[in-house]
Amino acid sequence: MKRRHLLAACGGAVALPARALDFASPPFPTAMRVSTDRIVDITVGIRPFRAQGPRIEAEKRFGKTLIHHYGHGGSGWSLSWGSAQRALALLQAGGANAGERIAVIGCGAIGLTTARTLQQAGYKVRLYAKDRPPLVHSSAATGLWTPDSRVVTNEHASEAWIAGWEAMARASFKVHQGYLGLPSGPVEWHDGYLVADEDFNAPLAGHVGEPDYPDLADRIADLRPQGKALASGEHPFRTSHVRRFTQLVFNIPAYQRLLLEDFARDRGELVQHEFRSPREFAQLREKRIVNCTGDGARALLGETSMTPVRGQTAHLVPQTEVNYALIYRGQNVVALPRRDGLLIAAMGEHDFGNDDLRPDRGHSEDAVRRLARLF
Ligand SMILES: Cc1cc2nc3c(=O)[nH]c(=O)nc-3n(C[C@H](O)[C@H](O)[C@H](O)COP(=O)(O)OP(=O)(O)OC[C@H]3O[C@@H](n4cnc5c(N)ncnc54)[C@H](O)[C@@H]3O)c2cc1C
Numbered sequence: 001m002k003r004r005h006l007l008a009a010c011g012g013a014v015a016l017p018a019r020a021l022d023f024a025s026p027p028f029p030t031a032m033r034v035s036t037d038r039i040v041d042i043t044v045g046i047r048p049f050r051a052q053g054p055r056i057e058a059e060k061r062f063g064k065t066l067i068h069h070y071g072h073g074g075s076g077w078s079l080s081w082g083s084a085q086r087a088l089a090l091l092q093a094g095g096a097n098a099g100e101r102i103a104v105i106g107c108g109a110i111g112l113t114t115a116r117t118l119q120q121a122g123y124k125v126r127l128y129a130k131d132r133p134p135l136v137h138s139s140a141a142t143g144l145w146t147p148d149s150r151v152v153t154n155e156h157a158s159e160a161w162i163a164g165w166e167a168m169a170r171a172s173f174k175v176h177q178g179y180l181g182l183p184s185g186p187v188e189w190h191d192g193y194l195v196a197d198e199d200f201n202a203p204l205a206g207h208v209g210e211p212d213y214p215d216l217a218d219r220i221a222d223l224r225p226q227g228k229a230l231a232s233g234e235h236p237f238r239t240s241h242v243r244r245f246t247q248l249v250f251n252i253p254a255y256q257r258l259l260l261e262d263f264a265r266d267r268g269e270l271v272q273h274e275f276r277s278p279r280e281f282a283q284l285r286e287k288r289i290v291n292c293t294g295d296g297a298r299a300l301l302g303e304t305s306m307t308p309v310r311g312q313t314a315h316l317v318p319q320t321e322v323n324y325a326l327i328y329r330g331q332n333v334v335a336l337p338r339r340d341g342l343l344i345a346a347m348g349e350h351d352f353g354n355d356d357l358r359p360d361r362g363h364s365e366d367a368v369r370r371l372a373r374l375f
Pocket of ligand 1: 070136312
């Protein structure tokens with residue numbers, strides 16, 4: 001999560017004195033119950049980061065048309081639908097016939113939304129995947145609308161690239177809106193608070209070993225409601241600097257389940273299969289294949305332009321009365337009230353280039369304690 005972006009989206013800086021707790025007053029949000037004994041699960045996932053941005057391109061190989069569609073970094077859920085529309089356009093440009101069966105490899109955010117996009121365009125889809133939710137990296141995502149999170153480096157963000165990214169983000173945003181108001185709540189809007197101990201203009205230390213990322217927030221500022229600085233009497237947090245913002249949230253388990261159900265209802269087939277080499281593509285019955293293997297593309301294709309970026313999240317007991325997110329600037333902690341739990345995510349110092357999937361409980365407990373200081 002790029003705090004710099006959210007800060008930009010929320011406006012300028014405020015400098016206010018600390019104040020006493022008062023969660024009881026009616027306009028104030030309910031306090032989050034954050035303590036280490038409420039951690040019921042810790043998940044770890046890998047962001048498939050690609051310095052050049054997601055790879056969405058066609059290739060002829062083994063007598064097949066391969067559409068590569070992976071490398072969405074920390075933005076996969078956010079960009080998914082718009083990205084899938086680009087993959088569809090490549091298939092159509094390559095002459096895919098209406099009603100033809102297309103193979104989609106991968107059952108994460110990108111594979112599922114690609115499969116649905118193809119079905120809606122009139123194609124039959126057979127989905128092949130080594131793992132399915134909740135065992136995919138996409139299931140470990142926090143669930144915020146962050147189309148500009150670790151999606152490209154400064155070096156590769158040309159004006160043409162940014163224009164393509166913006167179109168993709170806008171198209172995706174539009175489709176996500178169609179999932180609002182459903183009983184299982186796959187997509188919801190929530191208020192959030194950006195809080196800081198220091199002035200919002202104070203520079204932040206970057207993460208170890210990470211490249212510079214472009215600041216893309218201004219390009220989609222109209223898709224993020226403007227925030228408001230809160231005076232000391234207007235918020236209950238034990239910190240001086242607070243801004244309120246409003247944010248699109250994905251309840252990942254509900255979203256995945258709905259996509260899988262819709263896929264099956266439209267006669268989609270799901271085949272559990274691990275491809276050990278791209279040569280296996282030649283054996284598929286389908287002539288056209290969309291490769292949505294995410295971080296798996298590193299091993300499958302020997303893709304060297306991808307860097308794994310580890311992310312760990314603690315799941316606390318769900319607290320349904322909490323309806324706001326918290327971003328603790330400078331402390332590197334994000335708290336998100338999802339229907340399946342109160343999620344507390346914190347980047348570690350050495351997560352860039354790290355694909356270690358073992359949970360580090362001490363790291364999550366430390367993040368929970370830092371957040372607890374606010375209440
Ligand atoms: C901690 C964390 C927090 C995040 N938070 C957000 C967020 O708030 N908002 C947001 O937009 N994004 C977020 N992301 C990023 C987002 O989750 C990723 O961009 C997204 O998961 C990428 O999806 P994917 O489908 O490409 O990959 P995956 O979810 O990894 O899916 C890949 C699929 O391909 C299959 N596969 C791989 N290799 C093979 C093979 N050889 N043979 C057969 N099948 C194979 C896998 O089994 C799987 O089904 C977060 C990511 C993490 C880790």
